[in-house]
Amino acid sequence: MTFVKEFSTQSFENVRRALLARAEIALLDVREEFLHARSHPLFAANLPLSRLELDAPLRLPRRDVPIVVMDDGEGLAQRAAERLSQLGYTSIALLEGGLKGWARAGGELFKDVNVPSKAFGELVESERHTPSLDAAQVQALLDREADVVVLDARRFDEYQTMNIPGSVNVPGAELVLRARQLAPNPATRIIVNCAGRTRSIIGAQSLINAGVPNPVASLRDGTIGWTLAGQPLAHGSTRRFDPRVDDAIRLAAATAARDVADRAHVGRTSRDEARRWADEAVRSVYRFDVRTPDEYEAGHVPGFRSAPGGQLVQETEMFATVRGARVILADNDGVRANMTASWLAQMNVEVYVVDGLTGADFSEKGPAPAPRFAVTPPDVEEISPAGLLTLLQARGTVVLDLTASANYVKRHIPGAWFAIRSQLGEAVRKLPDAERYVVTCGSSLLARFAAPELAALTGKPVQVLAGGTAAWIAADLPLESGETRLASPRIDRYPRPYEGSDNAREAMSAYLEWEHGLVAQLGRDGTHGFHVI
Structure with missing residues (x-):
């Protein structure tokens, strides 16, 4: 007879109360990503049961953090709760009624992935009226060789897959640091794009918030809008920002970024205090280095993990899974951490920037070490x-x-x-x-x-x-490819409508329509606490 451990349940009302109080809570959807993307609460972070031992120690750094586990009645939540308990987590509950219980209690349900960040981006555009140009307008500027630069705010691998012809890859957190060097003439128009909308909006508004003197706009609807307009995309491009920054430009960017962070009420801390907070383990603490991965591996502050700032803002719940946790950011230039923190603060995250770091503090090289509670795999043959x-x-x-x-x-x-x-x-x-x-x-x-x-x-x-x-x-042994033998359906990943130019036009259009509706969903949900400076 198999013993099933019993766990308490948490109601929709209790979870909502914790979110509104900014208390620590990890609301975990343990289904595979494809199912998560079909329907989930706003702050339900996807942490699939299939990878729990690998991902939980990194994403749930405090073993007594309040955890609420959910599924859609498949029995995965119970299995995940048992496994989390075996991993040493001590405050685990099941969401009462699962996904259907959330909906029956009046909870709003969201589609897609990284929804808190995408919804926040839509709120920013709605409240700040971030300037934008559509695909035809941008193409016309490029055709007449106007004084314009197009900056792609995505990761380099995404940029290489498809990009606006002639654009330069400048991931989101790099924009304020690099823009003045890429467009030294204040009359040069800067256009920021991504695949859809969020990183375009946040990138363009970052430059505006930081007082970059150039006219700035986002590319409306990104490469999706470009594709729907019938305009060709480039593939395999390698244009990237120059990693070197003029000292005067860096200083100007740092001054502007600190001003933005102060307006957003970003907290300040020191290296020693950040380390003490993490060691005390009375709060969930995430410490992130928001520079590029290459810079991180060349040298970082011990205890900090790599989280390039643009992606941290785009995928906040994947990096900082515990809602209500303390997030600490570091860089070596005074720009990227402050700009990233300014957005997280507006997303109702308790965020701090480490001040006073010197070159000697970036003493640890290579990839990040294993998390504190890394799980030892079983002995196998x-x-x-x-x-x-x-x-x-x-x-x-x-x-x-x-x-x-x-x-x-x-x-x-x-x-x-x-x-x-x-x-x-x-x-x-x-x-x-x-x-x-x-x-x-x-x-x-x-x-x-x-x-x-x-x-x-x-x-x-x-x-x-x-x-x-x-x-x-x-070992150079034979390989094959294709969907040859699938014993499980391919539900481990949600196919993003914005990842390629060969997606159905209907799917792209539906995705854009969904993004436009997120502000209304935020209003109905009411748990986010977002504010826009």
């Missing part, structure tokens, strides 16, 4: 890529790949089946008969957690591919 290759030459071995579905479709071990860990019970019923199983993923880490679960489900021997599919690829 491993098999080398060469050993697996030998096994596959005979019958009886089934390979199960738990990587992201997009990675699986791109390339996987010939004959491997794709599955989502949280769906293993359903997936094994679709697999062929096997004498043994070999589990893999990109690095083997997730596979190590899944191997004992698969063994319990099947009663068969289970091994883990040492080094994961990355080791198989490094």
